[in-house]
Amino acid sequence: MxxxxxxxxxxxxxxxxxxxxxxxxxxxxxxxxxxxxxxxxxxxxxxxxxxxxxxxxxxxxxxxxxxxxxxxxxxxxxxxxxLVCKRPAPPGLHIRDMLFEGVPVRVYQPTAPSAGGRRGLVYFHGGGWVMGSIDTADEICRCIAKESKTTVVSVGYRLAPEHTYPAPLDDCEAATCHFLSVAEADFGVDPCRVAVGGDSAGGNLAAALCQRLAKRADGRVPPPRAQVLLYPALQMADFSLPSYQQNHAVPVLFRGRAAFYFLQYLCGDAALCPDLLEGAHVPPDLRLQYRKWLSPELLPPEFLARGCGEGPAPAQHDGEVYHAVRAGLDPEVSPLLGEDEVVRRTPPAFVLTCEYDVLRDDGILFRKRLEDLGVAVSWHHARDGFHGILNFYNRGWLSFMAARPILDSIVRYMETL
Structure with a gap:
């Protein structure tokens, strides 16, 4: 034995x-x-x-x-x-979980009295449409709500690959429109002072939602006051921009992983990642059309200083791949590729970019598109930042001090609304 x-x-x-x-x-x-x-x-x-x-x-x-x-x-x-530490609400902030049109939300309400209608922010968390939750965005939302005296609504939209496009965007629209319709009566928020925003995939959802609402404007609810885009993913047409080359292996978002997340959002299938990275999914005529928005020549010279070539030559166009992912080139998935008439009608923007982020150039090029179309933009560039840095604010031993100045810039912008 x-x-x-x-x-x-x-x-x-x-x-x-x-x-x-x-x-x-x-x-x-x-x-x-x-x-x-x-x-x-x-x-x-x-x-x-x-x-x-x-x-x-x-x-x-x-x-x-x-x-x-x-x-x-x-x-x-x-x-x-x-990786999530749940804490009680701090003094000066009331936090409660609710449902807006069946969509889970967490509402952060400052308790201090406000003269007139308070400002609001509907926030969409990041995580590549696959990860993330209301809990992972909790520290960001607490900070913005308390320090800018803003009522923040964090949205728990459905995640891929179980729920592919357009389910997450539909949830964001439903929660946002519900909040805009009840903001004043139920929360003391001026519906004309409500912004939408988010980080990474959440920034994508915010920008896409602004374009969707611009096209569907029917007067039932006021349009968003602003779009707060924090290192947003804005296009899946070109994974060879300078920032993709320079930061292809910088944690926490590698170049290949960016393509993976887009595919999860679209269809839940990662088998086409190599085709996306090589550019085989974009027909030559569309590639030529997109060049006026995606060319490295449109970037400020300092963002080419770390060196990058013209990028690998795009692979030969594959019609089957294009048809499998063509929805990803729609502006609701790639807001950077939106029509001028629609982008022009979107609200003013705050755009955050980080130097060591594959998505850096998405934000910079979108900023240029907005400004060229007459949309006001406030831009903050974190020269020592990497993708996802805000998720490491106030995380104990996992905290990064560089996240604090970034949050300060967001708070200052919200105070202008």
């Missing part, structure tokens, strides 16, 4: 050690593919964050291959249990 038990324990230890070595080896391989530029603040901490995220992803991948659970489900579970 004792010998059998000893053999069982040794066998279990060997399996565990092999599993651990496999994870360590895979994490090491992933780290060798990452590049963290010297200009990033707290580079060592970003390395730790990258190790943590890669480790979670690899364990999820192994469990997925074993048929125990889906990788996405595992990652969401870990994030909800260990």
């Amino acid at each position: 004792a010998i059998g038990l000893a053999i069982l324990i040794i066998g279990f230890a060997a399996v565990f050690a092999a599993f651990l070595l496999l994870i360590i080896g895979l994490i090491y391989a992933e780290l060798m593919n990452s590049e963290i530029p010297s200009g990033v603040t707290n580079r060592s901490k970003l390395h730790v964050v990258h190790i943590l995220f890669v480790g979670i992803a690899i364990v999820g991948r192994i469990l997925d291959r074993l048929g125990l659970c889906h990788q996405v489900s595992f990652t969401r579970w870990v994030s909800a249990r260990f």
Whole structure:
């Protein structure tokens, strides 16, 4: 009996050690593919964050291959249990969870009295349309609400790949229009002072929603007062812009991962990632049309200083790939490609970009499009920032001090509305 038990324990230890070595080896391989530029603040901490995220992803991948659970489900579970810290509402802020038209929302209301109607912000969290939640955006929304004395509504839209486009955008529209219709009566908010905004995929949803509402203006609710776009993903036509080349391996968003998230949002299938990265999904006539908005020549010279070529030559157009993802070139998925007449009618914008972010040029080029069409833009560029940095505000040992000045710039903008 004792010998059998000893053999069982040794066998279990060997399996565990092999599993651990496999994870360590895979994490090491992933780290060798990452590049963290010297200009990033707290580079060592970003390395730790990258190790943590890669480790979670690899364990999820192994469990997925074993048929125990889906990788996405595992990652969401870990994030909800260990990367989110729920705290009581701070003094001066009332927080409650509600439903707007069946869509979960969290409302952050300053308790201090306000002369006249208060301003509002409907916020859409990031996470590539796949990850993220009301909880992951909690610290950002608390800060904006309390420091700018703004009523913030954080929207828990449905996630891909279970719910692909247009479900997340439809949820954002439903929650926003509901809030605009009841803002004054139920929350003391002036509906003419309500902005929409979000980070990353949430910024995409905010910009797309503004264009959708501009086209559907029917007078039932006031249009958004502004669009607050924080390192937004704005197009899936060109994954070879200078920022994609310069920051292709900078955590937490690699170039290939950006294409992956777009595909999850569209159809839940990642098999076409190589085709998107090579540009095989864009027909030559559309590529020529988009060049007037996506050319690197439109970028300020300082954003070419870290070096980049013209990018790899686009792969030969593949009609089957185009038809599979053509919805991704629609302005509701790629707001940067919107029609002039529609973009011109969208509200003033606050655009945040980060130097070490593959999506940097999306924001800069959208800023130019808006300004060229007469839309007022306030732009803040974080020269030491990376994609997703706001998610590391007030996160204990995971905090990055560089997130604080970025939040200050958002607060200052909200105070102007």
